[in-house]
Amino acid sequence: xxxxxxxxxxxxxxxxxxxxxxxxxxxxxxxxxxxxxxxxxxxxxxxxxxxxxxxxxxxxxxxxxxxxxxxxxxxxxxxxxxxxxxxxxxxxxxxxxxxxxxxxxxxxxxxxxxxxxxxxxxxxxxxxxxxxxxxxxxxxxxxxxxxxxxxxxxxxxxxxxxxxxxxxxxxxxxxxxxxxxxxxxxxxxxxxxxxxxxxxxxxxxxxxxxxxxxxxxxxxxxxxxxxxxxxxxxxxxxxxxxxxxxxxxxxxxxxxxxxxxxxxxxxxxxxxxxxxxxxxxxxxxxxxxxxxxxxxxxxxx
Numbered sequence: 595x596x597x598x599x600x601x602x603x604x605x606x607x608x609x610x611x612x613x614x615x616x617x618x619x620x621x622x623x624x625x626x627x628x629x630x631x632x633x634x635x636x637x638x639x640x641x642x643x644x645x646x647x648x649x650x651x652x653x654x655x656x657x658x659x660x661x662x663x664x665x666x667x668x669x670x671x672x673x674x675x676x677x678x679x680x681x682x683x684x685x686x687x688x689x690x691x692x693x694x695x696x697x698x699x700x701x702x703x704x705x706x707x708x709x710x711x712x713x714x715x716x717x718x719x720x721x722x723x724x725x726x727x728x729x730x731x732x733x734x735x736x737x738x739x740x741x742x743x744x745x746x747x748x749x750x751x752x753x754x755x756x757x758x759x760x761x762x763x764x765x766x767x768x769x770x771x772x773x774x775x776x777x778x779x780x781x782x783x784x785x786x787x788x789x790x791x792x793x794x795x796x797x798x799x800x801x802x803x804x805x806x807x808x809x810x811x812x813x814x815x816x817x818x819x820x821x822x823x824x825x826x827x828x829x830x831x832x833x834x835x836x837x838x839x840x841x842x843x844x845x846x847x848x849x850x851x852x853x854x855x856x857x858x859x860x861x862x863x864x865x866x867x868x869x870x871x872x873x874x875x876x877x878x879x880x881x882x883x884x885x886x887x888x889x890x891x892x893x894x895x
Contacts, residue, residue, distance in 0.1 A: 615755035617652055618661045618693035619645040624701040628708060632701050636733045643740050644699055651748035665781060666691055689715030692868035695751050710736045711825025716754055725751040824892035831885025845871030
């Protein structure tokens with residue numbers, strides 16, 4: 595029993611490690627009409643506060659990594675101008691720097707007031723998953739908008755970043771519950787079982803006349819098959835966990851090496867390694883899900 599508990603604890607640890615998500619907060623940019631009112635140091639401070647909120651809502655203890663300013667700048671393609679990057683361009687930029695999620699705030703003007711717009715994208719699917727807007731007369735009011743709206747903004751990452759292993763196994767549990775006998779059928783079921791046992795005893799006591807005599811061999815074979823299926827499912831889950839762990843380690847190692855890279859060639863190589871590791875991590879998580887479903891099915895039958 596202790597050995598099985600250790601196996602499941604190890605699987606849970608591997609899944610947690612494999613589900614680590616990288617979040618990039620790009621520098622806040624300003625439209626031409628707003629640059630004179632919101633200086634570069636002000637925009638950098640707004641970015642710092644936005645990144646701080648990301649750290650609070652997506653802490654490292656829950657396996658989220660908020661990329662630093664230096665790391666992002668080192669991995670950005672040469673000559674890229676963030677002021678000209680919006681929408682799908684942000685998602686593409688996120689993939690280039692090996693981020694799972696990327697966000698950016700933009701300052702503009704509308705009706706004589708300053709405006710604040712922030713968008714958060716899932717890089718793998720080019721999906722806009724969250725955004726917020728606000729208006730103010732000065733940079734302090736824009737800061738208040740970030741502090742008020744960014745917590746919910748970053749919480750939307752959790753639903754997509756965390757693996758859906760539990761949800762994948764849920765239909766199996768519901769199916770088993772649906773097959774449970776209703777209270778009014780309990781008595782009938784007990785009677786039927788008693789009659790079946792009586793018939794089995796009578797059949798076993800009949801003389802051999804060339805007809806097959808039911809025994810408990812088939813039931814034992816069924817039990818053995820149950821444990822075989824359970825073992826295969828557990829092996830699949832462990833294999834997926836190993837793949838996910840190795841892929842996540844490869845992606846992290848490539849990310850760390852990119853911080854020390856001095857040439858665009860090395861950075862591009864490390865980005866490819868990080869993407870390869872993320873792909874392996876995704877495959878591993880999918881294999882874990884298949885194994886966990888198999889384990890659930892083996893218990894159901």
